[in-house]
Amino acid sequence: MFKGFKEFISQGNVIDLAVAVVIGGAFTAIVNAVVSSIINPLVSLFFDADSTGKIGIPTHGIYGQEVTFPIGDLISAIISFLAVALVVYFVFVVPMNKYKERQAAKNPKVEEPTLPTEQELLIEIRDLLRKQQA
Template identity: 40%
Template structure:
């Protein structure tokens, strides 16, 4: 069983998968920062609101206008703004991933379409030159 595990763990696909998961986790952090720190503040400015703190109080103990974290301490709230924020984050993340996949696909297509020209061997060059001279 140990031998089989060793063969499985050292197989190339497993290592590629491990590298992909690690890089994916790091990339996820970058994308979250882009969404939370760059895009969402712009959306908040455009709508004159911070979606993450929008809620409807479900109890008389909760006053409107409090930050969501404080309102949750006082009683139940319907945090619809937080849900909107999460949905927007997902949509932006999905769009960014779509653009990345589209870019990678176009690079692959470009690479497939433009193969590097292979230089003919010396004897073929010589025969081509002889043919061209005979035509003249």
């Protein structure tokens, strides 16, 4: 039982996943800081974010009370998600892709000769056998 657990833990995938979770937690703080310090003030220039909780569809409940479905909170969450996604894409993904392209251009891959597939070998053997019989 412990041997199987040891093999599971020592696999590279588990360590990679653990590192990704830790880095993701730290990365979240950076992304949230960029969004709260740059994106949210830009949005506030055009839209009052504090009033979004008051936007909604009012209806009357079964017992006569007024119930409001706060659609403004949903809109705020969507705007926040899109802001975070844009920041992650333009600040981190695009530069990393450019970096990878430059590295690939500096170090072109050397194509290794590919071996014939099993089917190609069988066809070749069949053709040789036919040639020998004729």
